Amino acid sequence: MPYFVYFKIYNARGLRTPTISHITQEQIRDIGGQVDLDCSVHYAQDYPVLWWVERNLYEYTESLQLSRDRQLNTFIVLPYAKKQMKYDRQKTTEALPLSSNSGLIIRDSRFSMRFDAASATYTLSIKDIQETDAGWYQCQVLLSVSNKITAEVELQVRRPPVISDNSTRSLVASEGESAQMECYAGGFPPPKISWRRENNAILPTGGSIYRGNILKLNSVHKEDRGTYYCVAENGVGKGARRNINLEVEFAPVVTVPRPRLGQALQYDMDLECHVEAYPPPAISWLKDEVQLSNNQHYRISHFATADEFTDTTLRVITIEKRQYGLFTCKAQNKLGTDEGQVQLFETIIPVCPPACGQARYSSAAPPALAAPHTALAAPHTALAAAAAALAALAAAR
Structure with missing residues (x-):
């Protein structure tokens, strides 16, 4: 007759080890919106359950694409130079405690906590969402000073594009040289970059619109000088634009x-x-x-x-x-x-x-120059005489 053996795992105190059975998946919200983040925990009655948030210390743009290595606890940043750089996660984010069990730690009226005993779910609610609320929200069960169980959910906030400071503002190049203008923007979803010229003039690359972060001119000509527009759009707000002035140095042309x-x-x-x-x-x-x-x-x-x-x-x-x-x-x-x-x-x-x-x-000027004035006066005299004769004839009749 078959039989089954069941095992129960207990910690050193004779209690079951807590587990996080569910956490809300990634959330995307608009500024001013509201979100509920759920964390369901089992066997944690005797342990503190906390919500933390990790916020970026700087904003990642299209020039600095971010991926996350959870095992190594690092961020892998892939810039356009195609050179990988790793940054310690602790140096790129700040961690803030938000709640402990069913009570809030942070004093912010936009945040609230509730606990559902039936499902053992801790729900962190945020209303009137702001840009700064974006980040990784972590549900923690503290087992000891050096041991904890965690689960995370990322909150993304839709933000209108903002042109980054590392974008080109102005550029001077000599005729015949190569030149490039760069434009990056922050925001969510990641903005798309396009280039135009003043009055929709034709770009040196051809056409009136170029898409991409870097506009490269292989050999500039004086006709390329003028104002270029970097436009960042992501469907949130009206987008952003930066005017970039390209000055081309060239030798004089005299006409x-x-x-x-x-x-x-x-x-x-x-x-x-x-x-x-x-x-x-x-x-x-x-x-x-x-x-x-x-x-x-x-x-x-x-x-x-x-x-x-x-x-x-x-x-x-x-x-x-x-x-x-x-x-x-x-x-x-x-x-x-x-x-x-x-x-x-x-x-x-x-x-x-x-x-x-x-x-x-001078007094020695040739008298011949005065002759045209005399000649011009003669027709006026003749016309006056003819007019007088006509008037006399009319009076005689």
């Missing part, structure tokens, strides 16, 4: 809008060059390889229309015969030099502007 200009003697004339460069260049004007400066014959002015654009003007004052010829505007920065040339030649009739309203003729 001359009017390479040939004419003006009469004793009048002023403005010679112009447009300069595009970054960093801002040193600009100079030369004639016959001699650098010019401000004096009674010349006046130089620079007007910056943007960080990379400068308009430079050389005014030749009261032109003399020796001042006609070839002028050079030269721009130079640490990346290179460029120049443009303007030819100033003599004319008989003054050019306006900048000669408008000027009266710089």
Whole structure:
């Protein structure tokens, strides 16, 4: 006849060893929500039962992905460099006691405890959940000073994205070099990162949107400079955005809008060059390889229309015969030099502007210049005479 033998395990005090038969599975909640965490314990009438919470000392973002090794009691962090690093769990979290048996230890009206004797279940309730409530909640049965039984449940709190401080804020690169902008964000669920340019301009990588934490440019051009947007979204809130300014250093490019200009003697004339460069260049004007400066014959002015654009003007004052010829505007920065040339030649009739309203003729000015004014007056006299004749004819009738 078969028979069965039953064994009961007792501790040194002759009592059954407590066990945790059930604990709530992972919970995900919104800010302001409510959650109940259950822990069912058997044979623990004579032992303290506690709830603890372990909260992160810093927030893990997409740049620092976290996995947990329960056996080694460590966190394994996998950064984008693909190099594993292990951090002692005690150094990355803080542990706080919340309750003992059916009573609260923490003084926070959002927390409450209840005990159901029938199921031997200790329930920790949290209302008006905050971001800081996220963490690992641990149910403990203390057997001795050095021995305890534990079970854990993770509470995740949905949080809107926040751009991390280790993301790129601004970047300066020289033309032809490679450059990369990085963007990371905290939040739950883990945010997705995308890149755009101002006014939805085409990205150097192609297309108007790029997805990923790192936007890499293999060879930057001056056309790539401007504002880039890092956008983090996870479906919670409106998302987050950071503006990243990319400055591209490049050698000067000089353009001359009017390479040939004419003006009469004793009048002023403005010679112009447009300069595009970054960093801002040193600009100079030369004639016959001699650098010019401000004096009674010349006046130089620079007007910056943007960080990379400068308009430079050389005014030749009261032109003399020796001042006609070839002028050079030269721009130079640490990346290179460029120049443009303007030819100033003599004319008989003054050019306006900048000669408008000027009266710089000397007493020896050629009288022929006054003739056009006399000729222009003649038609007005003839018209007046014709009008008078018509009026007289009408009166006679």
